[in-house]
Amino acid sequence: TSTALAWQTAINPSPPASFQVYATPSCQSAASGSSASWSVNAIYAGFTGSINLSVAGLPAGATAGFSPALVSPGSPASTLTVAAGSAASGVYPLTISGTSASLINNTTVTFTVTGP
Secondary structure, eight states: HHHHHHHHHHOOOOOOOEEEEEEEEEEEEEEOOOOEEEEEEHHHOOOOOOOOEEEOOTTTTOEEEEESEBOOOTOEEEEEEEOTTTTTTEEEEEEEEETTTTTEEEEEEEEEOOOO
């Protein structure tokens, strides 16, 4: 039976440890000078490390921050707040990234800046 187990393990190896990052809602809007927030969560699949969160694609004049910026299996939730500041009106795709060593996972949300 140990030979059969070794054979089954070789044929059906366990998937590598990983994680996924997702955010809700998928779209948010804010007037110039206001802000919008997303709930950001990590789903762990055998991975046990911490994940650093970052965001790319912000329009000029906007700022963003995560609270907290580092999530872990025991505390996988964060909030992303984007302040429109002086950003021009428009629709901006934002890429939220979770990074831990060589593992990277992204999700995209849409940020709409409306006039004052």
